[in-house]
Amino acid sequence: MAVTRVFGARIKRREDPRLITGTATYTDDIVIPGMCYTVIVRSPYAHARIKRIDVERARKHPGVVAAFTGKDLEGKVNPIPCAWLIPGSDLKTPPHPALAVDRVRYVGEGVAVVVATSRHAAADAASLVEVEVEPLPAVVNQEKAMQPGAPQIHDGVPNNVAFHWKVSSGDVGRAFQEADVVIRQRMVNHRLIPNAMEPRSCVAAYNRGSGDLTIWMTSQNPHIHRVLLSGILGIPEHRLRIIAPEVGGGFGSKIPCYADEAVVAFCAMQTGHPVKWGEDRRENYLATAHGRDHIVDLEVAAKKDGTITAIRGTCYANLGAYLSTAAPGVPTILHGLMMCGPYTIPNIDYEVYGIFTNTTPVDAYRGAGRPEATYYVERLVDMVARKLNMDPVEVRRKNFIPKDKFPYTVATGITYDSGDYEASLETLLRIIDYPNFRKEQEKAWKEGRYLGIGFSTYVEICGLGPSQVAGAVGFQGALWESALVRVHPTGKVTVLTGASPHGQGEETTFAQIVSEELGIPIEDIEVLHGDTEMIPMGWGTYGSRTTAVGGAALFVACRRIVEKGKKLAAHLLEASEQDILFEGGRFFVKGAPDRAKTIQEVALQAYLAWNLPAGFEPALEATAFYDPPNFTYPFGAHACIVEVDPETGTVKIRRYVAVDDCGRVVNPLIVDGQVHGGLAQGIGQALYEYAYYDDFGQLLTGSMSDYAVPKASQLPPFETARTETPSPHHPLGLKGVGETGTIASTPAVANAVVDALQPLGIHHIDIPLTPPRVLAAIRQAQGR
Amino acid sequence: MIPAAFEYYAPATVEEALQLLRELGPEAKLLAGGHSLLPMMKLRLSTPKALVDIGRIPDLRYIREEGNTLAIGATTTHWMIESSEVVRNRVPLLAEAAGRIGDVQVRNMGTIGGSLAHADPAADYPAAILALEAEIVAQGPRGKRSIPAAEFFKGLFTTALEPDELLVEVRIPVPVEKSGAAYLKFPHPASGFAVVGCAALLTLDGGRCQKARVAFTGVTEKAFRDRAVEDALTGKAPDEKTIASASQKAAEGVEPLSDIFASAEYRKHLAKVFARRALMAAASRAH
């Protein structure tokens, strides 16, 4: 009996039919009898002292059940904690109250909450809450916030510096002294809004009799939310159940533990009613964490032959008004440590200041620190090439870590597991027909058309990660992952994963892994996740870790099923265990393949337990907790071809080719999908998206009609290809692919635009490369 | 995003709608496609006490050829105009402008009357309506009156309509043979509205511009005809050089809008670029 091989097959996502036909249950679809609705009243001021908050008029509004202010929460709801306390950085963790009490620090900070029997009544009543404040001067720019005399946002945080972190190795000073060329460039990696398709929402239900609290919420990591909310609300962990139903994307924005969910749970506990809250898109823009937002002064040293000898930089990372859950780790561990890129750069000196400002808190956004690093490094590499009059491809080749040097420890101290950077670059060059493109470009330039190509050869740190390392870098948790595989008596399988997919497709890929390992048809396998009451402890989905770590846990659990199955099969087949082989869902005797039991038959016997070997426990189920020995390091080479309209500054992408290496591929269709989505967001950052605050701390890009999330019509068709370099330490050779597109694409686009404008002598334009900005650079170069 | 409470009326005739407007007073608002009004209500930037939905009046939704005039009813949707054979053949400029509005969903709901009455400075129709020298028919307690397009747009979100009037029809003189037109738009990357939209219509006589009409939207607080560009073309052959130099006069002496995406200076520059491109396209179509 041949079992169709599903590992590596282009199987359509099994979760999609329900997602695209409107039959999936998202948090906002949940309705509980007697449920009330909340609206959180938010500060319209970026910085102000609260003089008075009066909820009396709101309380009297028809339909209103309760209204609370920060004072009502005092002593009952603990401050919102930060969970990444990077060591050696003098990190300050000023208190973050769930609702502001005496001061507001950003537009969108919650100051009161209204609970009513209908959404409409809650919205009407919210507009009746009176907030009287004394406005204080605000500061939104991180550099300005560090200046003496800047408004001080928190007590005990002088100059608003939350931390100062540094990585250095080698002899950077000497490398710069001995360099043939040195390039200095200030770069900005601007603030983005994550824009998950589904805004955040939650439903909290409290049983006063039992003391059980259940929270349905838009979470990427329900177990982390349970631990943190347990501490915030003082509810013991075993009385608190977090359920992430269908979650419509997160891109990092649903990792943090926000104040809002705690406030809503408090409302449920106080009123005894189940309570629902959901942000609308405008609220999402203000109240859900943003991403990126660096200003960096960079320097690169290189030799005449293109060898890069050192990178030095000072990064000013805007953290917003409070420390979001993972905020300190993003611009440091996930960013600074990646400043070598895929290159053998031996000397590094990189420091990061994390700075408070009167803006929405900043946390992980798809790629989280790595897109920023890739952007800086890839821009610098192109600048070196330009300065030396070398082909940017040559400079990359010159500095690549050679494929026979892995595992390779870079100057920042981390060890890349495996790589073949040349191979992905060569594949890319073949696809784009590079020599021909340069000819076409010459011709275009002669005609006054600005055609350019940009490369991005990247490496990323994924598969977060070994728990010991997590602990060493101050992450207040672990990063192993769990998987439970339950083979039912009829041979059907339920998988429980502690990772918490929210749109990435693991219900399909995990079923493919199980199908491969157990030889069970994919239709017979179901993958469940996102409920702390049902799923073994796990750490969630982010950092391209779900398949890289959760998939490994799943593999181990499957192997345990096979081991157990072998014992029983040997007993049933009256053979010795050592002689039992397992293949294609069949246990059989070595040399006598007809003496066999299917895994379904074995499962049934395991449950019936009529005839078990001595000491054999009934049932066929296994759990694994897998802690990876290292991170995984996917890599690849992207190229973007653009044409710039010199009259309007518009950048048109004519071709985008992505060659990614994420190790072995479970499902090429899903990998393509992940790459496509990532490219859309990375190109979005390069060309369209930016969050903009005015000097008063008002978010001027406060809606989708101001903040340009790219539409399909604004993106090119994507060409994808792959090389396959398995991770040596992952049992299936997988690496993770959720963030590659975002990490690689922004610099590819930026490099292409600067390349196109070479004839004008333009060396750098800060992203986002909006038409007005590109035109301004062109006109400046033309002396107009 | 929950609007304040309001009453809802759905009159069956124009007369009934006018009657309701009279009775309900200034706190009532007309509702057509709702694609400008409802977003504002959801943000509570607009809180009318009552909505009078004219979208259900069958007599307001039509496209008719009346001799050399095209008559379009107020609640005719953008999509109907974009896809109408008559409009595409007789007044292609209007179909082109309609086709550039938002996306299909928006075009299926939004109406020409609503767009013109709303007078968004970045809306697409106004430029075309000005270049086509259309007439806007308003009906109120004092009967019907016709307003030339050039007198219709008064400023930011303001028109010549009185609060108790209904825009009932748009009348467009069909351009004569030997004319060519184009509407070109630089859409805002997020909203899709016009950062600059330029409608150009050239009427040729013996290879020369007998008449040139150029109108802009998006550039300033209200759409406008650019006489300086038009004058620089009148009587001349619309060749590349003439068009280029005429376009340099675009948006001179106006005060362009400025926002975080596009400065006044950028808008002014785009106006010149888009004047040239629209005129070149119009010239190539004139025969």
Ligand SMILES: Cc1cc2nc3c(=O)[nH]c(=O)nc-3n(C[C@H](O)[C@H](O)[C@H](O)COP(=O)(O)OP(=O)(O)OC[C@H]3O[C@@H](n4cnc5c(N)ncnc54)[C@H](O)[C@@H]3O)c2cc1C
């Ligand atoms: C996502 C989105 C994208 C869009 N993009 C564009 C774009 O690119 N270009 C563009 O031009 N527009 C765009 N629009 C606006 C769209 O074209 C609207 O449909 C149009 O501006 C208003 O028409 P409406 O029928 O929806 O009017 P409504 O929203 O119903 O009404 C608008 C205003 O006009 C009044 N009104 C309506 N009809 C009449 C009448 N007959 N007489 C008197 N007063 C009346 C109403 O009282 C109200 O004040 C967009 C809208 C959306 C939601």
